[in-house]
Amino acid sequence: MLRSKVLNVSQAVDANAPSRPSRDLPRDPRAAAYARLRAFARARRRYGRLFLSVPLLLVVIADVRLRGDRLLALSGKHVASYLGAMIESAALWGLLLFAASSRRGGYRWLSALLFVVLATLSLGGQLYFHRQYATYLNLDATLFGTSLSASLFGQLRADGEHFLRAVLPPLVLAVALVWLARRIVPQRRTPWVRAARLAAPAAVVAAFLLPCSYRAVQASTPDVIYFHAIGGLLKELVGVQTTAQVRPGLRTPPALPAVTPEAGPRRNVLFILTESVRADATCSAPSTEGGAARGACPGTPRIDAATPGRLPLTQMRSNASTTAIGLSVLWSGLQPIATREELHSAPLIFDYAHAAGFDSAYWTSHHMMFANSRLYVQDLPVSHQCGATELDPLADIDLGADDRLLSAHVRAELPSLREPFVAVAHFGNTHVPYLVDPEDAPFQPALESKAPDDNEAYRNYYRNAVYRQDAAIAELIRFVRSLPAGERTVIVFTSDHGEAFREHGQLGHTGSILEEEIRVPGWIDAPPGTLTAEEEGALRAARDEPVFHTDVAPTLLDLMGLWEEPALARYRAAMVGHSLLRPSPGPAALALTNCTGIWGCAFKNWGMMRGTMKLESRAWDTTWHCYDVLADPGERHDLGPAACGDLPRLADAIYGGPAGSVDVPVHLRAGAAGPRRD
Structure with a gap:
């Protein structure tokens, strides 16, 4: 009874209620849009x-x-x-x-x-x-x-x-x-x-x-x-911190004409360049030279063993103690006092090799972020190139990648170079803070401490880094000599600069152009038949003569058969160095400085050198100092400016006077001219 009443009421309500739209009828679009907006608002x-x-x-x-x-x-x-x-x-x-x-x-x-x-x-x-x-x-x-x-x-x-x-x-x-x-x-x-x-x-x-x-x-x-x-x-x-300095930039070299190497021995060139290795940390002359017993080269014994017939250059010097300047001098043949425009527009050895139809390569363990390096080398006309982060993405900006990785990389790619070739392998683990193998470090006691009281132990730490690098470079040399192309490959070796250990108060490099920072190892290893008798004779004559990095580019051009190419005469005229494969024309008056248009030094230092006589000054000096580096290799006895002949006059014309006497050296001003060969 009750149930029927409820049903009747429900039916009555349904009958009186407005009818619902059929699902088949279209809905109001405004209502649908409004519903979507409300849903979007809630979600937002x-x-x-x-x-x-x-x-x-x-x-x-x-x-x-x-x-x-x-x-x-x-x-x-x-x-x-x-x-x-x-x-x-x-x-x-x-x-x-x-x-x-x-x-x-x-x-x-x-x-x-x-x-x-x-x-x-x-x-x-x-x-x-x-x-x-x-x-x-x-x-x-x-x-x-x-x-x-x-x-x-x-x-x-x-x-x-x-x-x-x-x-x-x-x-x-x-x-x-x-x-x-x-x-x-x-x-x-x-x-x-x-x-x-x-x-x-x-x-x-x-x-x-x-x-x-x-x-x-x-x-x-x-x-x-x-x-x-x-x-x-x-x-x-x-000005909260002030370390920004002049750095290398993008090169704009000229388009060289195609040239043909002169007739002569068929040869490739491998230029091995290392970092911060001073002359006394290695040995330019073979340890067995003159009948000496093997083992007289404790710093780099494996390179010594791998190149028993190398021709030494025992008095090789850099024209600066800064890598960026060193590379520009070594590869262009120009002096460091050339203007920034000249240093960035001069052809490099890679450009000359390309013009002559040589294959070429530049491999380095150095970090291309350091000193803006990539801009300077990114447009080299080479078929192979690498930097530190290609070898190791975690490479340290100062040390670069492990030199052993570079050695392995070069060994993997060098066989693919087409002969004749010019290749540069640039090692870097001897840069501060130095990469050392604690399990194979013969120079002891060795400490990373730079405290003055630990100076000799810190020098030993550096020598252990040179010793570690020796293994990587020696392995590369042995590999090259094992290749068929190795019989036709001349190896040229030097360091970009040296390293100071407070001999005159400074530590590291870029602080001076004194011997500890610019005297470097140098040698050329040439298989039989790759040099003429005259070329070998000239190299042997240069053994103990003062030679400089300004002589390296001319020598490399001569090895390519291009030194007398008429089409390159205008570029050759800008080089003050000479080919070490030819008799020396006599000593030149050469500029030495770490303050250039391609690198702005933090501690101003500059000088000149002719033969064994060196003129030198630093920012806190007011006079030139003169040394005979052959008689006084430690540069302990200042002979006075007059002992250097006309070098003070030439230096005054370039730098405007001894260090500290001018704000802007003449060689950094527009249109400055450098010293010429006498």
Whole structure:
């Protein structure tokens, strides 16, 4: 009974209720759109601010794609460091994007501009840099490079297309993120929202100032490493720190005409160049020379054994004690006092080899970030080239990659060179802080301490680095000699400069042009038949004569059969050195300096040398000092300027007087002329 009453009431209600639209009838489109908007609004309120984490997600994805294997290898403090960098990155991009997503006001456009510009430069710049060096741009790179404008515009001029390809995707993504944020991120007028917007500039400033892991391990996100690097550069520009100096830049060599080597012995050239090895740390002459017992070359015994017939140059000197200057002199034949324009526009040995149809290569364990090196060598006309980060992505900026890796790399690629070839193998582990094998370090006691009381132990530490490098170079030499091409390959060896151990108060190099910093080993190892009797006789005559790095390029050109090529006469005229394969024309007055148009020295030093007489001065001196380096190899007895003949007059004309007496040396001024051969 009760149930039937309930049913009757229900039916009555249904009868009086308005009829529902049939599912087959079209719904009101305005109502559907309104429903979607309400759903979107609810989702935006709940999840919209999660969109602010998208920039961090993109940064991490990009980092994983570039170096995922290295990130997986992080552990302990490096994981914590990376997590800290992620927090910094999330705060920076999240706050900037939140401020840019505002619906009104001019502040949102400033925030949007900052977001787009910083994202494009930091991510795009790091993508490009990693492709070049297999590592990220960091503080060391900005401080060891040239000025910001020179580095940036020089690189754009050299490789602008690839740079634009690297920055374009981040630019497009950054603009898209701002556009989406203004539609997705909720904006409520609360004190917290206003505070977040105002915090965005503070986050930008903090990004430039906060420390991070940026050297070998680089346990930070790429954007954080970039902002730390630029922050260091900004400190440099405003004078908070002042280490920026003149550095090498992009070369603009002339197009050389095709030339044909003169008739003579068929020969290849392998130029082995090492770093910071002073003459007394190795031996230029074979230990068995003159009937001496083997073992008289404790510093480099394996090179000694691998080249028993080498022709020594016992009085070889660099014209500077700086690598960048040394390379420009060795490869161009110009003096260090040539102008920056001349040093950057002169042909190098690679250019000459290319013009003559030689195959060529430049392999180095040096870090191409150091001193802006890549700009100087990136356009060499070579078929093979590598730097430290191609050998080891974690290579130290000072030490470079392990020389054993370089030796193995050269051994792998050298057989593929087409004969005749000119190749340079440039080793670097004897640079500070020196790479030593603790299990094979014969010079003891040895300490890393640079304290004055530990000077001799520190010198032993350096000698152990030379000893370790000896094995890598000797292995390469033995390999070359085992090849069929080895019978036709002349090996030339020297070091870019020496190393001081407080002989005159200074430690390391670039501080002076005294003997400990510029006297270096030198020798040429030529298989039978690769030199004429006259060439071998000239080399033997030069054994104990003063020769310089300005003589190396002429000698290499002579080995290529190009020294007398008429088409190269104008370039040969700019070289003051002479080929060591020919009789010496007599001593020249040569400039020695670490302050040049290609390198700005921190401690001013300069001088001149003719034969065994050296004129020298440093920033804290007011007079020239003269030494006879043959009679006084330790340079302990200053003979006075008059003992150096006309060298003081010539030096005054170049440098404007002894060190410290002028602000800008004459040789750094436009149009300055260098000394000529007498």
